[in-house]
Amino acid sequence: MANILEVKDLCKTYVIDKRQNNVLRNVNFEVEEGDMVAIMGPSGSGKSTLLYSVSGMDVPTSGTVCFAGRDIAKLSQTELAKVRLDEMGFIFQQMYMMKNLTILDNILLPAMESKKDERSRAEKVAFAEELMRKLSIIEVADNDINEVSGGQLQRACICRSMVNHPKLLFADEPTGALNRAASTEVMDALGKLNREGTTIMMVTHDAKVASRCKRVLYILDGTIKGEYKAPEDENLSDADRERRLQNWLLDLGW
């Protein structure tokens, strides 16, 4: 499989009141097409900064980020905005949705903005509905955003992030605002999309969530301290997977 993301010697420094905060220090990693990677680490270790720096939402201080073979620092603002709209999907802990639109219309928004393809509105609607059916939320298509559960709303955000067929889905604490049952629904949805070929990179502090990923990168003080590969044995239970990851994290001082 080809690499969809290649990160080399990535550094990010914030300067506040002349004090330097070296938040990311020479971070190196790759994400292959079809992968599902979790970034874990203590609060303040740089997880979100890393996600934002590699997805073009923030500008690194130094180092390179190659997305689908292109160095994103070399793209103009317009080109980067187009790449982010057409080729990347984003899911956040806070589920930013437009209050005056239905769930379906919210999901359609990025498709309506995109100039990538020649799909008619009817084809875009059909695809949005297909995604909603896949993630079991088709029954709330015409609901307002305050007429659905937290788990349904986050699954709607996932549909919205998928509507332009992204090459890579970025998620920042996608289950952070959800209870355990809703969190399981969301991880089931992301797992299903990954098995169908979607590449996913997410930040999470939750080992149960991370244990559903194929790889875990552990970041501490802005440096990747270790990489965990989930066992491929399909007979392992979810509890076993979580226990193994927990043990690995404990060894790293989690």
Ligand SMILES: Nc1ncnc2c1ncn2[C@@H]1O[C@H](COP(=O)(O)OP(=O)(O)OP(=O)(O)O)[C@@H](O)[C@H]1O
């Ligand atoms: N825009 C910013 N300006 C200045 N400092 C920032 C900014 N964003 C983040 N930081 C600092 O960078 C460091 C890492 O923050 P970051 O949000 O990446 O950590 P995190 O691992 O995602 O934490 P958490 O798990 O608590 O969300 C922190 O010290 C934070 O204060």
